Amino acid sequence: MYFAALLARTEDGWEASDTELDDVETLSDLADLAREASPDEDTVLVLIEQEDSWFGVVRIDGEEDPRIYVSDAAAAARSSYGEILLTDELLGRDPGDEDVLDVLDLDGTEDGETESENESEDDEEPAGAVSGGSAEAVPQGPVGDAGILDDLGVGEKELRALSGDAVTEIAEALGASEVLETVR
Structure with missing residues (x-):
């Protein structure tokens, strides 16, 4: 409410x-x-x-x-x-920033990256963080x-x-x- x-x-x-x-x-x-x-x-x-x-x-x-x-x-x-x-301005984002869902392939990897690259990046992220996505923004x-x-x-x-x-x-x-x- x-x-x-x-x-x-x-x-x-x-x-x-x-x-x-x-x-x-x-x-x-x-x-x-x-x-x-x-x-x-x-x-x-x-x-x-x-x-x-x-x-x-x-x-x-x-x-x-x-x-x-x-x-x-x-x-x-x-x-x-x-x-x-x-708004993007309030959150300090550029209006053209891509949302994480727009850059993920169907297999969950980012365009042009292999799953093993994705896994190593995930190990460096804090729990619950979405790489480059709106959760950080x-x-x-x-x-x-x-x-x-x-x-x-x-x-x-x-x-x-x-x-x-x-x-x-x-x-x-x-x-x-x-x-x-x-x-x-």
Whole structure:
């Protein structure tokens, strides 16, 4: 189960609306949805939390590129909603990097290598690692801009320490807990 809300900063304070992510397929879609919540190009935060296993914050300031923070990339990678946030740029991957499944032959060896070469490489890999694949590209733990909320009163250290009901704790720090509760 997940919870997602938009918090838009206005002259009168924060306004909250819950949001359904079922029709959102890309970060660009999510950014467009957030921009619609603030016609005056004020700051909009998209807060996403999934079953207390991970949370994400996307910050949209007008037409600037979205800033993203994800508390646990590995947990988020197992979620269709998390995959929206885990862009190649956020994970430090080149968009053209091939996925490990694309370069494996049917026998499990990489193109042009023999099984014995593959076995010797596997001996050097840590258990569970996939050579050159997405398992290495999605780290355990936080990724992204931990300073995303610095100017709003939630520093990097505080953001990284959040767990459990992180969305509520962020809203409290922003002074937006009452408006968030109206959409929860």
